[in-house]
Structure formats: C-alpha cells, structure tokens
Amino acid sequence: MKAAPVFKITPTIQEYDWGKPGLSSKVAQFATAAGLAGFSVKESTPYAELWMGTHTKSPSLVSSTSEPLGAYLSKNPSFIGEAVAHKFHVTDGNLPFLFKVLAIQKALSIQSHPDLATAKVLHADHPDIYKDPNHKPEMALALTPFTALCGFLPLPIIAKYLSVTPEFAALVPTAIAERFTSLSTSSTPTGLEEKQALKDVFSAVMTADEAEFKAQLTKLVDRYAAGKVHEEELSVKELVLRVNEQFPGDIGTFCVFLLNYVQLQPGEAVFLGAGEPHAYISGDIMECMANSDNVIRAGLTPKLRDIPNLVSTLTYAAAPPTKHKVQPSPFRGTAHSTLYDPPIPEFSVLQVVVPAGEKERHPPIQGPSIAIVTEGSGQVSWGLSGDNLDLGEGTVVFVGADVEVEFTAGDAKFVVHRAFVEA
Incomplete structure (x- = not known):
C-alpha cells in the first residue's frame, strides 16, 4: 500500500530555564490540546520549545508508528x-529546516549563529559544543507580543549612550570611545573602519574586567531604580532593570546599549x-531555522560562553531594526495565506488564517x-479521492513535496503555520 503524503507527526518538547511555566506557555498549551502522548503539564516546569523536524538531537516521530521522521522520509524520498x-x-x-514554537519568560542568551564555513570549523574543533556542521539563519514570527534585541544599533545611538550613560562608557577605553564617536556620523556606517570601531567597542564591553563591570552595573541599576534617568535612556530603563533582575551582575545587560530593542x-x-x-526577551513565537542547533553565547546564560568566537564572527553591520523585519506578502493567489520569505533558501513560512466555515x-x-494548528480546528484534505485528516489546536502534520492541499475551517477561525522549502 502506498504511503500517504500527508500524515500527523509528534513533536518533541524542550524544557529550558528561560521557558514559560505550565499552561502559560504556548508549548504546553499546544501539547495539551493535541493530547501529546505521555505529556502531563506541571505548572512549575518551564516549557520552552516545541520541535518539529528531523534534527538528531530531538527528532519528531510519525504519530501512527512512532518511527523517527527522518528514517521514514529516507524510505519515502518522494516526500x-x-x-x-x-x-x-x-x-x-534529514530536512533542510527545523520548525519550532518558543515560549519565552526570561531573556535568552546574548548570542549569534555561525555561517556555514565557521560552523564546519567549530564542529570539527569542538564537536562536544557545536554538535553539527550547519549554519543557523533563523526567523521569529510573533504569536503574542514579542520583544527582542536584534542586531547592532545605528552608530550615532551607541555614541549617544557612550556620552550619557557613564556606567556603560566606563567599560570602553577612552581611545576606543573617541575613535568610535568620531566615526559614528560617517556616511558609510558599514565601512571597514566603522565596523572595526564598533567591534572594538563591543569587544571592550564583553571582555571587561568582572569586578569593574559588576561595580558599574550596580551603579547603573541603582541610578535607574532611583529614577535618575537621562531622556535618551528612557526607552531602555525598564529593560535594563528586568534583565538585571533575571541575570544579576551579568555583562550581557550592557548589550542593551549596543543592540536594537525590537x-x-x-x-x-x-x-x-x-x-x-x-x-529574545519575552513572548511566544513561531521560529524557523536551517536544521542546526549551533549557538555562540556570550551573556545572559548559565551555559558555556564563547566570547572570543562571538566577537570574531559577528558582522558588525549597524542598522535600524527595520533591517531585520520580514515584510509579509500574498501567497500565490490564495485568499487567506501570508508568506514570510527571508533571504535564505532553507525555509519560508506561511501563516494561514481561514475564517469559520471557509476553505483555503x-x-x-x-x-x-x-x-x-495554532488556533481553532478544521481539516486538511488532498488527492483526487479526497483523503483528509481532522486537525485540532497543536496538531502537527507533514506534507510531502508536490501535493496540493486544502485547509477547511470548523465553526471558528482556523490558524495554521506552515514551514516549507523549495529548490
């Protein structure tokens, strides 16, 4: 009997300290609604991530057989x-992408992901830390209000913080600060000199003496708590206090003066x-990435920090936060589907919002x-014979290549997020 090209899969759950506890987490909500086998909510447990894919760390299973998804697909390559x-x-x-739900209560680490060449070197040199040779470009699509630090601030804004935030400025040697400030109004903010000046500032902060940066952070927090805030600092005051409360005395807090608050x-x-x-600071998101788990961390984390590799591999491309936003677009003549298509080949994501009783x-x-399915319930159907599956909130399905599908909403709005890859 020929295998069906559309079938349910069972995702896996990751519990990390930064996750939302119990049913406040979308991860736990979806797992509960879908009746995930063996899952029982504990209100004090932080449910951080729901993984959907073939990554060897935590592969999804074919729901009907409990076979690892990758093994099943290797036997059905047409899918x-x-x-x-x-x-x-x-x-x-092994799929080119990994799809996730994230539920964020505490800030994730100050981090970046390596490019493909760097990932191969890191994996070869430190396979116990960097466990695959793949790069990890990623996209975050908000399910709830979501906040994050993303990419370096425009140079003039960092220069302004250096001038009005003495605790931050104290971590940057005077010569480095002066050179950076002189280049901060350059007409080529991503030129080689400008990038090097930004790298020098970032490196100085991230490698600052521990006793010095902790003393300065204490001064900063005390000043903000006392309400002594410069006008230019108002937009980040609450973020500084929040992050410091979550990670007391951590150098990563000073990244608030270097990265865009989105x-x-x-x-x-x-x-x-x-x-x-x-x-990432807070909120519930859909996240899609190339099929990798490589993370270079440097702050706001109890995990291993690799500051030398972080400092040496960043792009230092300062820009407004709009640089990182993905502009959605219509999807191939559909009425209820929106395409999020980042500038990499490994994945795109569709958000499908079907009104009650309608089809897409x-x-x-x-x-x-x-x-x-992230909201509501309905059905997916395919093929000339009208094969179909009933879908409820939290249900996850795999759809094979070259298969036309139709989503039908039940008696309420039906929302589906669909990650895919094309050649």
Missing part, C-alpha cells in the same frame, strides 16, 4: 522531492542571518513542509 534532495544534499531523510505584535517577524547578535487551497509546493 522530500528530488530537486530539494539534490540542492540541499539530503541524506537519511517590539513585535502578533503577525510581525524578524530574520537574523549568520553573525547577527541577538537575544494551497497549490503544490516543490518541497516538503510541516504545519501546526
């Missing part, structure tokens, strides 16, 4: 598609390519996809 398999050198049924509403998205520093047909997509 990945010849063109995608060739372009991305797919072996063992606040997204549901349906808005940001993309972070290789070498872009970032830290997706034309065949050249490669494989994974979809999760």
Whole structure:
C-alpha cells in the first residue's frame, strides 16, 4: 500500500530555564490540546520549545508508528522531492529546516549563529559544543507580543549612550570611545573602519574586567531604580532593570546599549542571518531555522560562553531594526495565506488564517513542509479521492513535496503555520 503524503507527526518538547511555566506557555498549551502522548503539564516546569523536524538531537516521530521522521522520509524520498534532495544534499531523510514554537519568560542568551564555513570549523574543533556542521539563519514570527534585541544599533545611538550613560562608557577605553564617536556620523556606517570601531567597542564591553563591570552595573541599576534617568535612556530603563533582575551582575545587560530593542505584535517577524547578535526577551513565537542547533553565547546564560568566537564572527553591520523585519506578502493567489520569505533558501513560512466555515487551497509546493494548528480546528484534505485528516489546536502534520492541499475551517477561525522549502 502506498504511503500517504500527508500524515500527523509528534513533536518533541524542550524544557529550558528561560521557558514559560505550565499552561502559560504556548508549548504546553499546544501539547495539551493535541493530547501529546505521555505529556502531563506541571505548572512549575518551564516549557520552552516545541520541535518539529528531523534534527538528531530531538527528532519528531510519525504519530501512527512512532518511527523517527527522518528514517521514514529516507524510505519515502518522494516526500522530500528530488530537486530539494539534490540542492540541499539530503541524506537519511534529514530536512533542510527545523520548525519550532518558543515560549519565552526570561531573556535568552546574548548570542549569534555561525555561517556555514565557521560552523564546519567549530564542529570539527569542538564537536562536544557545536554538535553539527550547519549554519543557523533563523526567523521569529510573533504569536503574542514579542520583544527582542536584534542586531547592532545605528552608530550615532551607541555614541549617544557612550556620552550619557557613564556606567556603560566606563567599560570602553577612552581611545576606543573617541575613535568610535568620531566615526559614528560617517556616511558609510558599514565601512571597514566603522565596523572595526564598533567591534572594538563591543569587544571592550564583553571582555571587561568582572569586578569593574559588576561595580558599574550596580551603579547603573541603582541610578535607574532611583529614577535618575537621562531622556535618551528612557526607552531602555525598564529593560535594563528586568534583565538585571533575571541575570544579576551579568555583562550581557550592557548589550542593551549596543543592540536594537525590537517590539513585535502578533503577525510581525524578524530574520537574523549568520553573525547577527541577538537575544529574545519575552513572548511566544513561531521560529524557523536551517536544521542546526549551533549557538555562540556570550551573556545572559548559565551555559558555556564563547566570547572570543562571538566577537570574531559577528558582522558588525549597524542598522535600524527595520533591517531585520520580514515584510509579509500574498501567497500565490490564495485568499487567506501570508508568506514570510527571508533571504535564505532553507525555509519560508506561511501563516494561514481561514475564517469559520471557509476553505483555503494551497497549490503544490516543490518541497516538503510541516504545519501546526495554532488556533481553532478544521481539516486538511488532498488527492483526487479526497483523503483528509481532522486537525485540532497543536496538531502537527507533514506534507510531502508536490501535493496540493486544502485547509477547511470548523465553526471558528482556523490558524495554521506552515514551514516549507523549495529548490
């Protein structure tokens, strides 16, 4: 009997300290609603991530057989598609992307992800830390109000913080600060000199003497708590106090004066390519990335910090936060689907919002996809014989390459997020 090209898969749950506890987490909500086998909510447990994919750390399973998804796809290569398999050198049924739900209560680490060449070197040199040789460009699509630090601030804003925030300025040697300030109004903010000046400031902060930066952070927090805030600092005051409360005495707090503070509403998205520093602060998101778990960390974390590699691999491309926003677009003549298409080949994401009782047909997509119901219930159907599956909140399905599908809403709004790849 020929295998069905659309089938349910069972995602996996990751519990990290920064996750939202109990049913306040979208991860726990989806797992509970979908009746995830063996899952029982504990209100004090931080449910941080729901993984949907084939990554070897925590692969999804075919729900009907409990077989690892990658193993199943290796036996059914047509579900990945010849063109995608060739372009991305797919072996063992391993998908080019990893799809996640994140529920963030505490700030994630100050981090970046390596490019492909760097990932291969890091994996070869430190396979116990960097466990795969792949890069990890990623996109975050907000399900709830979401905040994050994303990419370096424009140079004039950093220079302004150096002039009005003495605790921050104290971590940067005078010569470095003066050179940076002199270049901060340059007409070529991403020129070689400007990038080097920004790198020098960032490196000085991240490698500052521990006793010195802790003393300065105490002064900063005490000043803000006393309400002594310069006008230029008002937008980050509460963030500084929040992050310091979560990670007392951590150098990562000073990154507030170096990185863009982004606040997204549901349906808005940001993309972070290789070498872009970032830290997610709060909210629930859909996250999609190349199939990797490589993270270079430097602050706001109890995990290993690799400051030398972080400093040496960043792009130092200072820009407003709009640089990182993904502009959605219509999807191939559909009425209820929005495409989020970042500038990398490994993945794109669709947000499908079908009104009660209506249908949404997706034309065949050249490669494989994974979809999760994030609100409501309905049905997905495919094929000439009208094969179908009932879908409820939290249900995850795999859709094979070149399969036309139709989503039908029940008696309420039906929302599906679908990640896919094409050659």
